[in-house]
Amino acid sequence: MSAIAENLRRIRDRIAEATARANRPPGSVQLVAVSKTQPASAVEEALAAGQLLFGENRVQEAAAKFPPLRAAHPGLRLHIIGGLQTNKAADAVAIADVIESLDRPKLAAALAKAMAKQGRRPACLVQVNTGDEPQKSGVRRSEAEAFLRQAREEFGLPVEGLMCIPPLGEDPRPHFAYLAELAARHGLRTLSMGMSGDFEIAIAEGATHVRIGTAIFGARG
Numbered sequence: 001m002s003a004i005a006e007n008l009r010r011i012r013d014r015i016a017e018a019t020a021r022a023n024r025p026p027g028s029v030q031l032v033a034v035s036k037t038q039p040a041s042a043v044e045e046a047l048a049a050g051q052l053l054f055g056e057n058r059v060q061e062a063a064a065k066f067p068p069l070r071a072a073h074p075g076l077r078l079h080i081i082g083g084l085q086t087n088k089a090a091d092a093v094a095i096a097d098v099i100e101s102l103d104r105p106k107l108a109a110a111l112a113k114a115m116a117k118q119g120r121r122p123a124c125l126v127q128v129n130t131g132d133e134p135q136k137s138g139v140r141r142s143e144a145e146a147f148l149r150q151a152r153e154e155f156g157l158p159v160e161g162l163m164c165i166p167p168l169g170e171d172p173r174p175h176f177a178y179l180a181e182l183a184a185r186h187g188l189r190t191l192s193m194g195m196s197g198d199f200e201i202a203i204a205e206g207a208t209h210v211r212i213g214t215a216i217f218g219a220r221g
């Protein structure tokens with residue numbers, strides 16, 4: 001078994017155990033394998049081990065890597081998970097199945113325009129900067145509710161959930177709990193939270209998607 005296949009097996013076991021411990025139904029948490037900076041051959045290894053859902057944080061990298069993989073594996077699904085520049089919105093709409101980093105009105109407008117033009121409507125998650133960190137993408141806590149309404153009502157975007165990256169070195173649990181509560185209040189069912197170091201806590205707090213890179217593919221170069 002390849003190292004990637006072995007890592008995937010271990011992560012899937014840990015996800016299943018955390019899901020059971022949280023008294024949540026089996027299969028209620030999806031694994032987004034974060035393949036940023038990894039070569040297409042690493043993605044192929046994961047595909048061979050049955051992994052179909054991937055996350056990339058750079059649109060250009062994803063656009064170079066994924067079209068041939070998708071052609072060979074029709075079930076492949078791609079999430080764009082990183083801070084998204086407005087001038088990359090059309091490219092993101094063209095290649096993504098889910099855009100996890102919707103966080104400002106300018107981007108919402110660009111995505112809505114690209115969706116209308118391309119006739120594709122990838123689901124969107126609103127990224128919330130739950131720690132209100134100045135350098136981090138995501139809408140601030142105090143603006144999250146207004147932005148959610150604006151994205152759905154003014155821009156008509158298919159907003160299906162929320163995403164967050166808690167501040168490094170802080171207990172992530174209150175951040176995950178806040179995101180889950182915000183989603184419930186707005187009737188949103190998708191919660192993308194939890195990475196290699198904290199996904200079990202995220203699952204306990206209601207994550208529907210965990211985004212895991214290094215624990216599957218190893219350290220990034």
Ligand SMILES: *Cc1c(COP(=O)(O)O)cnc(C)c1O
Nearest residue numbers: 034057081195196211212213214
């Ligand atoms: C890189 C990245 C991940 C994966 O992080 P790991 O610690 O490697 O699991 C998850 N989410 C986002 C937004 C990322 O950029």
